[in-house]
Amino acid sequence: MTPAWTILSAFAGALLVLLLPARMAIASRVIALLASLVGAVAAAVSCLARLNNPLDPVWSFDRPWIPGFGIRFHLAADGLALTLLLLTGIVAIAGVLFSWNVERRPRAFFAFFMTIIGGVYGVFLSRDAFLLFVCYEIVILPKYMLIAIWGSTNKEYGAMKLTMYSIGSSALILIGLVVAYGASGGTSFDIAHLAGAHYSPALQAWAFPILFVGFAVLAGMWPFHTWAPTGHQGFEQWKPVIAGLALIGIVYGALTALSQKDLKFVIGYSSVSHMGFVLLGIAAGTHWGLRGAALQMISHGIIAGLLFGIAGRVVYERTHTRDLTELREFDLWRTLPGAAIGFTLATAASMGLPGFSGFVAEISVAIGLWQFSPWLVPVVALGIVITGAFSLRALHKAFFPVRNATDTPPSLLPPLTWPEISAISLLIAVSLAIGLYPKPWVVLIDDGLRSPVFHSILYLP
Amino acid sequence: MQLLPESVLVLTALVLLGAAVAVEAQSGKPICNRVAIVIAACGVVLAGLALCYVPVDVDSGKSLIVIDPLAHIFKAVVLGLGLLAVLLPPARGEIPQPGEFYALMLFALTGLLLTTGTNHLLFLFVALELASLSLYLLVGFSRTARAAEASLKYFLFGGVSAAFLLFGLSFLYGFAHSATLAGVADALGAGPPSALAVTGLVMVVVGLGFKLAAAPFHYWAPDVYQGAPATSVALVAAASKVVGMVVLVRVLMLGFHAASVSGSAAWGGMVAGWSPWLAVLAAVSMVLGNVLAMAQTSVRRLLAYSAVANTGYLLVAMSANGPSAAGAALFYVIVYGLATLGALAVTAAVERDRGNDSPAAFAGLIHRSPWQAVAMLVFLTSLAGIPPLAGFVGKFALFSAAMAESTKGGTPGLTWLVGLAAIMSAISLYYYLSVLKQAFVRDTPDGGNAAAGPTMSPAHFLAVALPAMALVVLGLFPALLLDPITAALVASLGLR
Incomplete structure (x- = not known):
C-alpha cells in the first residue's frame, strides 16, 4: 500500500457517498469509516515501511500536468509527510465516529467531510506548489458547507467569516507563490526548484512577509514546508x-x-x-x-x-x-x-x-x-x-x-x-x-x- | 473554402427565416420555439463540421480573411459557446418571433466568427459591427420595457464606442498608410510612435473596452444582463466577450507589440504606453466590479458586475505584454464564458420557476433540483477560482504568467496589480457564496422542498450540463486547451 491510497480512499469515499441512493443515506457513515480506515492503514503501513528501510528513496509519483507552466502532478512522502498522513488518518476515523449520529443530510455531510480529508492528505503529499495550493483551496468550500449547514450557534456568520479568512490568506499565499515563480525564472512550480532558486535579498525582504502572513492566518496547517522556499x-x-x-x-x-x-x-x-x-x-x-x-x-x-x-x-x-x-x-x-x-x-x-x-x-x-x-x-x-x-x-x-x-x-x-x-x-x-x-x-x-x-x-x- | 462555416450559418439563417415565413403564412401562428432551436442548433453544428475543412494558414499580411491557428481555435470556441446560447431556450412567450430571433443569433455568430479571423483594420470593424447590430436587436427582442431600456443603452453605448473604434482605426491608417496590423507594426518598428498612432490606439482600446465591459465602459452591462432574454445575454456574455478578447490580443500583440508603445506598468519602473493604461483599467474594473457585485439583489446583475471584475483579471494579464500571459488570458476568457453561460442558464430556470432572480429565489435549490444546485456550485466556484475547476487554473495561469513576464531579475514588476487581483478574487467569493448559501444551506421559504423543482427542456439541460462538464474536465486537465492556445498564439502572431 503506497501513500497514494490515502488520497484515493478519501476522494473515492466522498464520491461513493454521493452516489448512494437516498434510502441508503445512513450507510454513508459506514462508507466514510471504511474510507478513513483505508487511509489510516495506508499511512501506518507506509510509516512502518519507512522506519524499517530508512535509506530507501522516498515514495514519489511525478507526472507532467500543465507543461506550459512547468506544473507537475508531483506527490512524495518523506518521514515528516508520513507522520502527518497518519495523524490525518487517525483524526479522520475519530471524526467519522464522533459524527456517527448525524441524521440531517448524512450523504452531503460525509461527502464534504471526506473531501476535506482528501484535501489535507494532498497538502501533506504535494511536492508541487500548484498542486499544494489546489489541495489547500479544495477544502475551503466543504468547510463552509459543514459549518453553515451542520454548525450550531451563529453558524452562517461563522462559516462565512472562516471562509473569508481562508480565502484571504490563500490569496496572500498565491501572491507569494507567483512571486517566487516569476523570480525563479518562471519555469517550474516544483517546491524543491523554488526552494533551490536564488532570490535577491530585496525580493525576499518584501515577498517573505506576504507568504508568511498568508500561512500564519490559518495558523499553519502545514506552515514551514512552503514558505521556507522563499x-x-x-x-x-x-x-x-x-x-x-x-x-x-x-x-x-x-x-x-x-x-x-x-x-x-x-x-x-x-x-x-x-x-x-x-x-x-x-x-x-x-x-x-x-x-x-x-x-x-x-x-x-x-x-x-x-x-x-x-x-x-x-x-x-x-x-x-x-x-x-x-x-x-x-x-x-x-x-x-x-x-x-x-x-x-x-x-x-x-x-x-x-x-x-x-x-x-x-x-x-x-x-x-x-x-x-x-x-x-x-x-x-x-x-x-x-x-x-x-x-x-x-x-x-x-x-x-x-x-x-x-x-x-x-x-x-x-x-x-x-x-x-x-x-x-x-x-x-x-x-x-x-x-x-x-x-x-x-x-x-x-x-x-x-x-x-x-x-x-x-x-x- | 475559407468562409465555409460562415456561409453555412448564413444559409441556415435564411432557411430559418424562410421556414418561419412559410409556417406563419400557413398556420397563422409563428414558428414554435422548439423547431427554431433545432434548426439553428443544426446550423451551428454544421458550421462546426465545416470548420474542420477550412485550411489553416498563417497570415501573409495581404489577405482580408486569415484562418491562422488562433482564428481556427477561436472559431471553434465561438461556435461552441454560440451553440450553448442557442440551446438555452427563452421563457414561454418571451420571444414573439422565434424564426427571426434565431436567424439574428446566427447572423451575430457569423459576425463574431469573421471578427476572430482578420488582421485587417477595416474588415475587423465591419465584422464587429455585423455582430454588434445583431446583438442590439437580440437584446431588445422580448419587447418588454426592461428589454427596451437594455437594448437602447446597449445600442447608444455601442454606437459611441463603434465611432471611437472607427475613428481610432482611421488614425492608425493615417499613421501606418496600411490597413493591416502588420503594417502598423512595421510603421512602429520604423520609428518612434507619433501622436497619431497613440491617439488611434487609445480610441481602439476604448472601443474594445466597451465590448469587454471594462470599467468605466461597463454601464450597459447590468441592464443588458437583467433586461434582455437569457438567450441573448448568454451570447453577449460568452461568445461576444471571447471575441472581444481575441481582437484585443491581436491588436496589441500583433500591431502594438513594440516596447516603444507598450510601455511598462511595473512598480517603480512605469513607462508610458498601453500597458500602464490597461493596468489602470484592470484595477478600476476589478475594484468596481467586485464591490458593486456585493450590493446586488439580482443574480443577473451580480453576474454583470462579475463580468466587469473578470475583465479586470483579463486585462491584468494583457498589461504584462507577453505571449504566455496573453495565452493564459485567452484560456481564462473561454473558461469564464462557460461558467457565466452556465450560471445564466441555471438562473433562467430558477427565475422561471420562482418568478424573480434574487438570491433568495435560489433558497433550497438543493432540495428542489439537486443537479441544478450542483451545477450552479460548479459555475460560481469556477468564477470564484476554487479548485479543482477550470476557473481556478485559469486565474492561476493568468497571475503566474503575468508575474513571470513582468518580474525579470527580481524586480517587483506587476506584483502590485497581481496582488490586487488575487485579493479582489478572494473577495469575490463572498457574493458567489451568498448565492450558494441560499441554494445549499437555506430551505425553501414556503416549505416547498418536496415540490418539483424547476423543470427543464432537454436543450436547457444541455446548456447547463455541457458547460459544467467542460469546467470540471478543463479544471483537471487544463493542458488540453491551454497548450493548444499558447501554441496557436505563438504560431499565429510570430511571437517567441
Missing part, C-alpha cells in the same frame, strides 16, 4: 518578529482562554496558544525547534480533535449548550462520566503533562528555543502556567461543578455510544503512545527535516 535571508531577517508573534500568541491565547464563557471558545483560544509553539519552534530555526514544531502539530491535531469532539459533539449533542455556567446544571461528572474522564485526560494532554504527546512537543520546542535565545524561555514557561490555569478552570466548571445538596438533581443524559467511546479511546491512546514512546515519530520527522527543501533554513547531516 529563502534563508528573508527568514533570518524576520526571525525575531516571528518569535515575538509566536510568544504573543502563546500568552495571549492562554490569557484569552482564561476568560471565556463558552467551552468551545476556551478550546479555540487554547489552539491559538498551541499553534504559537509550532511557530516558535520554527522561528527558533534549530533542529530541536523544528522537530518540536512538527511534534506539536501532530500532538495538537490529536488533542484538539479530542477536545472539540467531546465538547462540540458528545456534550453539546446532549445538553445543547456549551456555556460554562449552564453546563453546571448538568453535573456532567455524574451524568456523563465517560465524557468527563475523556475530557480530563485530554486536558492533561493539552496542558503538556508528561506521558502525553503535548509534553514531548513542548519540551522539544523549549530546548530549541533555549539554543536560539535562552531569555525567551521564561515567557514560554509563563504561557504553560496560564495554560494549566485555563484548562483546569474550564474542566472544573464544565465537568466537576460545585453543587449544593439543595440544587435540583440533574436530568439524566443518554450514556456514551460505542462510536463515541471508540473515538475518545483512540485519540487518548495515540496521545499516550506518542508521549510514552516518541522515538519512531522523532525518527520519521528527522527523516523529513533532512529533505533538501529545508536546507535553506536548516542543515542536517
Whole structure:
C-alpha cells in the first residue's frame, strides 16, 4: 500500500457517498469509516515501511500536468509527510465516529467531510506548489458547507467569516507563490526548484512577509514546508518578529482562554496558544525547534480533535449548550462520566503533562528555543502556567461543578455510544503512545527535516 | 473554402427565416420555439463540421480573411459557446418571433466568427459591427420595457464606442498608410510612435473596452444582463466577450507589440504606453466590479458586475505584454464564458420557476433540483477560482504568467496589480457564496422542498450540463486547451 491510497480512499469515499441512493443515506457513515480506515492503514503501513528501510528513496509519483507552466502532478512522502498522513488518518476515523449520529443530510455531510480529508492528505503529499495550493483551496468550500449547514450557534456568520479568512490568506499565499515563480525564472512550480532558486535579498525582504502572513492566518496547517522556499535571508531577517508573534500568541491565547464563557471558545483560544509553539519552534530555526514544531502539530491535531469532539459533539449533542455556567446544571461528572474522564485526560494532554504527546512537543520546542535565545524561555514557561490555569478552570466548571445538596438533581443524559467511546479511546491512546514512546515519530520527522527543501533554513547531516 | 462555416450559418439563417415565413403564412401562428432551436442548433453544428475543412494558414499580411491557428481555435470556441446560447431556450412567450430571433443569433455568430479571423483594420470593424447590430436587436427582442431600456443603452453605448473604434482605426491608417496590423507594426518598428498612432490606439482600446465591459465602459452591462432574454445575454456574455478578447490580443500583440508603445506598468519602473493604461483599467474594473457585485439583489446583475471584475483579471494579464500571459488570458476568457453561460442558464430556470432572480429565489435549490444546485456550485466556484475547476487554473495561469513576464531579475514588476487581483478574487467569493448559501444551506421559504423543482427542456439541460462538464474536465486537465492556445498564439502572431 503506497501513500497514494490515502488520497484515493478519501476522494473515492466522498464520491461513493454521493452516489448512494437516498434510502441508503445512513450507510454513508459506514462508507466514510471504511474510507478513513483505508487511509489510516495506508499511512501506518507506509510509516512502518519507512522506519524499517530508512535509506530507501522516498515514495514519489511525478507526472507532467500543465507543461506550459512547468506544473507537475508531483506527490512524495518523506518521514515528516508520513507522520502527518497518519495523524490525518487517525483524526479522520475519530471524526467519522464522533459524527456517527448525524441524521440531517448524512450523504452531503460525509461527502464534504471526506473531501476535506482528501484535501489535507494532498497538502501533506504535494511536492508541487500548484498542486499544494489546489489541495489547500479544495477544502475551503466543504468547510463552509459543514459549518453553515451542520454548525450550531451563529453558524452562517461563522462559516462565512472562516471562509473569508481562508480565502484571504490563500490569496496572500498565491501572491507569494507567483512571486517566487516569476523570480525563479518562471519555469517550474516544483517546491524543491523554488526552494533551490536564488532570490535577491530585496525580493525576499518584501515577498517573505506576504507568504508568511498568508500561512500564519490559518495558523499553519502545514506552515514551514512552503514558505521556507522563499529563502534563508528573508527568514533570518524576520526571525525575531516571528518569535515575538509566536510568544504573543502563546500568552495571549492562554490569557484569552482564561476568560471565556463558552467551552468551545476556551478550546479555540487554547489552539491559538498551541499553534504559537509550532511557530516558535520554527522561528527558533534549530533542529530541536523544528522537530518540536512538527511534534506539536501532530500532538495538537490529536488533542484538539479530542477536545472539540467531546465538547462540540458528545456534550453539546446532549445538553445543547456549551456555556460554562449552564453546563453546571448538568453535573456532567455524574451524568456523563465517560465524557468527563475523556475530557480530563485530554486536558492533561493539552496542558503538556508528561506521558502525553503535548509534553514531548513542548519540551522539544523549549530546548530549541533555549539554543536560539535562552531569555525567551521564561515567557514560554509563563504561557504553560496560564495554560494549566485555563484548562483546569474550564474542566472544573464544565465537568466537576460545585453543587449544593439543595440544587435540583440533574436530568439524566443518554450514556456514551460505542462510536463515541471508540473515538475518545483512540485519540487518548495515540496521545499516550506518542508521549510514552516518541522515538519512531522523532525518527520519521528527522527523516523529513533532512529533505533538501529545508536546507535553506536548516542543515542536517 | 475559407468562409465555409460562415456561409453555412448564413444559409441556415435564411432557411430559418424562410421556414418561419412559410409556417406563419400557413398556420397563422409563428414558428414554435422548439423547431427554431433545432434548426439553428443544426446550423451551428454544421458550421462546426465545416470548420474542420477550412485550411489553416498563417497570415501573409495581404489577405482580408486569415484562418491562422488562433482564428481556427477561436472559431471553434465561438461556435461552441454560440451553440450553448442557442440551446438555452427563452421563457414561454418571451420571444414573439422565434424564426427571426434565431436567424439574428446566427447572423451575430457569423459576425463574431469573421471578427476572430482578420488582421485587417477595416474588415475587423465591419465584422464587429455585423455582430454588434445583431446583438442590439437580440437584446431588445422580448419587447418588454426592461428589454427596451437594455437594448437602447446597449445600442447608444455601442454606437459611441463603434465611432471611437472607427475613428481610432482611421488614425492608425493615417499613421501606418496600411490597413493591416502588420503594417502598423512595421510603421512602429520604423520609428518612434507619433501622436497619431497613440491617439488611434487609445480610441481602439476604448472601443474594445466597451465590448469587454471594462470599467468605466461597463454601464450597459447590468441592464443588458437583467433586461434582455437569457438567450441573448448568454451570447453577449460568452461568445461576444471571447471575441472581444481575441481582437484585443491581436491588436496589441500583433500591431502594438513594440516596447516603444507598450510601455511598462511595473512598480517603480512605469513607462508610458498601453500597458500602464490597461493596468489602470484592470484595477478600476476589478475594484468596481467586485464591490458593486456585493450590493446586488439580482443574480443577473451580480453576474454583470462579475463580468466587469473578470475583465479586470483579463486585462491584468494583457498589461504584462507577453505571449504566455496573453495565452493564459485567452484560456481564462473561454473558461469564464462557460461558467457565466452556465450560471445564466441555471438562473433562467430558477427565475422561471420562482418568478424573480434574487438570491433568495435560489433558497433550497438543493432540495428542489439537486443537479441544478450542483451545477450552479460548479459555475460560481469556477468564477470564484476554487479548485479543482477550470476557473481556478485559469486565474492561476493568468497571475503566474503575468508575474513571470513582468518580474525579470527580481524586480517587483506587476506584483502590485497581481496582488490586487488575487485579493479582489478572494473577495469575490463572498457574493458567489451568498448565492450558494441560499441554494445549499437555506430551505425553501414556503416549505416547498418536496415540490418539483424547476423543470427543464432537454436543450436547457444541455446548456447547463455541457458547460459544467467542460469546467470540471478543463479544471483537471487544463493542458488540453491551454497548450493548444499558447501554441496557436505563438504560431499565429510570430511571437517567441
